[in-house]
Amino acid sequence: MRVLAIDTALSNCAAAVLDDGKDTACFDSIGEEIGRGHAERLMDMIGEVMAETSTAFSDLDRVAVTVGPGSFTGLRVGLSVARGFGLVLGKPVVGITTLAAIARSSAPRDAGGPLLVALTGKGEEVYCQEFTPFGDTIGDAAVRTLSDLAATTSKRIRLAGSAADSVASSLGLPLEQIVSRSAFPGIREVAELGLLADPVICTPSPLYLRPPDATPQTRGRIERQ
Structure with a gap:
């Protein structure tokens, strides 16, 4: 193919x-x-x-x-x-x-802890998803805050992505648990x-994890009757 x-x-x-x-x-x-x-x-x-x-x-x-x-x-x-x-x-x-593509290149492929791929978002937010050590998905992609991750994430997690250092710092993890910093x-x-990929499942639709910052203008609008 x-x-x-x-x-x-x-x-x-x-x-x-x-x-x-x-x-x-x-x-x-x-x-x-x-x-x-x-x-x-x-x-x-x-x-x-x-x-x-x-x-x-x-x-x-x-x-x-x-x-x-x-x-x-x-x-x-x-x-x-x-x-x-x-x-x-x-x-x-x-x-x-x-996230899946970064996981594929970064997955340790061993018997260790899972892999969290995390990309830098706005402020404390990161775009992230958890994968097995072999790069298979565990959960859905989501927007999480660093404080939320610190409270809920296993200390066995390995990290990849542009937000790996920030997540490691929030969780108090050693830098050795960062396997990649790919942006x-x-x-x-x-x-x-x-x-x-299965074309039926993996459709070419944008994966937006947060709404756009822009909001529709309301001042000065003429209401429709």
């Missing part, structure tokens, strides 16, 4: 083509930590990995795209492009969470999860 993977959810902008076939196996990726400007860079990156792997769009079996948690603007860019390809090509598009997922892990 050949998949095009796209990630624009956080500060990174990346694309990859991965094929796990015995006779057609290939992988090529490109990524850049740009902060903003995903829309201006993404299509060039896709064109580059498609060319490097000699892949025509008709060769793709599916498209995988990160669905969050992430920035509102970044998510819209990746999801719009992925959905557009899926519609034109008639191929499934699967959504991969940034964004690796595009290869997004592609690998894209190959495994």
